[in-house]
Amino acid sequence: MTRLKNYNSGMFVSDCVAGLVTASIALPQSLAYAQLAGFPPEYGLYAAILPLLIYACLGSSRTLVVGPAALISLLIGSSITKLAPQTTQEYIGLGVNLTILTGIFLSLLSLLRLGSLTTFISKPVISGFTSASAIIIASSQIPVIVGLQPNSGLSFKDIAIFTATHLNQVNSVVMTLSILGIILLWSSKLLLPALLKKLQLTGPIALALSKSSPVILVIISIILVTQFHMQDNFNIAV
Known part of the structure; x- marks a missing residue:
């Protein structure tokens, strides 16, 4: 209640901009996270x-x-894949059960005040875990970037073998779009803020625009796929 008493219109505008920026980043990310886990893209939105x-x-x-x-x-993807579900509905059901169990365990850990156990995990272990996960995450997207559709939950070794044995199925159009998308995302970190500064755009609007490159990329890709019927003409998964 104290926060609401001190809340003003300036804070409301800032909160709206923060929400817009966060949503613009979370939208494409949540779709990608769902596919990493082996779920249909819309489940990423539900989870977000x-x-x-x-x-x-x-x-x-x-x-x-x-x-x-x-x-x-x-x-989640690697855990469910080991159970070898036969249908999409069975896969989704296992995923829901897994998330419920995870929530229960986390709630119990919170109630028992066991969060302090994390202080006993050494920094080298955390650093190694984070670095290894970054490598696995990046490698898992290599087949997708070149137009291949691997199963979810593959290890680093399995991904490398899958990509090497399916090089003859690489989709050049998908690979071109992927590379252009990566270039857009990478360059926008430097070019977009500089462009907004030249246009003398500052404040919350400039902040929202400078963080909107993922959504811009999604919009551009939707237009290209729709206008050139890429799903049918170039076998691009939508």
Whole structure:
């Protein structure tokens, strides 16, 4: 209640811009995270929206990232794949059960005040885990970048073997679009803020635009796929 008493229109505008920036980044990311886990893309949106709404009411941190993440998505995909589900519905059911169990265990850890156990994990272990996960996440996207469709939950070795044995099936159009998308995302970190500065755009609007390159890329790709019927003409998965 104290925060609401001191809340003003300036804070409201800042919060709206922050929400817009976060949503513009979370939208394409959540779609990608769902595919990393082996789920249909729309499930990434479900997983991104509901936790945020719940945490806004119950959470205490103003900086904690809530929702799906790349590493968790890979762990979910690899765990479910080992159970060899036969249908998509069975795969989704196993994923739902896994997330419910995970939530129960995390709730128990919180109730028992066992969060301090993380202090006993050494920094080299955390660093190694983070570095290895980054390599696995990056390698898992190599087949997708060149137009291949591997199964979810593959290890680094399996991904390398799959890519090497399916090089004859590389889709040059998909690879071109992927490379152009990477260039756009990479260059926008430097070029877009500089362009906005030249146009003398500052404040919340400039901040929102400078962070909007993922959404711009999604919009451009939708237009290209729609106008040139790439799903039928170039066998691009949509």
